[in-house]
Amino acid sequence: MIVKTDFDRVIDRRGTCSVKYDCAEGRGKPADILPLWVADMDFQSPPAVREAVQKVAQFGIYGYTAADDSYTAAVRGWFSSRFGWDPEAQWLVTTPGVVCAVANAVRAFTQEGDGVLIQTPVYYPFGEKILCNGRRVVENPLIFRDGRYTMDFEDMERKIIEEKIKLFIFCSPHNPVGRVWSREELLRLGDLCHRHGVIVISD
Ligand SMILES: Cc1ncc(COP(=O)(O)O)c(C=O)c1O
Known part of the structure; x- marks a missing residue:
């Protein structure tokens, strides 16, 4: 409809x-x-x-509620119709919100002292949740040229290697720069993270 x-x-x-x-x-x-x-x-x-x-x-x-099968079916239907991806029901985990999920993922996938990569400027809780969990913020600043922001892939790869990055918190679409990343940018980013074994939290 x-x-x-x-x-x-x-x-x-x-x-x-x-x-x-x-x-x-x-x-x-x-x-x-x-x-x-x-x-x-x-x-x-x-x-x-x-x-x-x-x-x-x-x-x-x-009263207290829990996600039932209709919820799971709706989420799976969305991923399937929008992205051609069919996640298993047991892969889906509910959280009170994105920021809470990001904080939990930081704790699950990194150790204290590890660097976590973000593309700055970015929604401030990303950095906050890295720091308050005793990890380090590693910045991959976006490039601002001709009124438009783009990613700096060379800087990103260098930081991934030098800082032994295991986790990248990705903002897509990007807040605050307003970019909806292109298919080419996403493929290049995915390839880069895949080659270096970096887990991507895609918000
Ligand atoms: C990029 C981004 N992620 C997450 C959130 C917040 O998500 P939640 O309320 O689910 O924690 C916001 C809110 O502005 C946001 O801009």
Whole structure:
């Protein structure tokens, strides 16, 4: 089903405990700023999502829940139809959020003192979760040229070798630079990490 969304409709989110708007001043920003740091939409979620949430709200009991088979089927269906990839149900692990998953993966796949690679500038919790787990941040800065950011593959390979990198936290699409990486960039990146045995956390 095709659902049309009015992307020109401006919805005032102030006064809704929104981190993006209501916490800006508390974070030292001007009150009238348009915050773009967080992956937080200003468009309404599609009708099917709103209806599902309303159904749960109407039920009125908000007890503990667990992901059931319909959840697993939905996630697998998405990966299959979008990416032609069919993960086994037992490979899927739920977490409270991406940042929590990143922190757990850092602990699972590296040891204290190891370097973890990130492409800066990047969503600040990546570096935070590396450091607070006693690992080192190894930066592979993006190149800014002619108003566009690209990856520095030579620098990346050098750092992987010199710093004995086992883990790379990849931001795709990239926050904050706004790049949707091309197929060529992704293939080159995948090949590079594969050749050096680097595990990729793809956020
Ligand atoms: C790149 C990126 N990853 C993860 C998150 C947060 O994900 P979660 O709320 O699931 O921890 C954000 C939020 O802005 C983000 O920009």
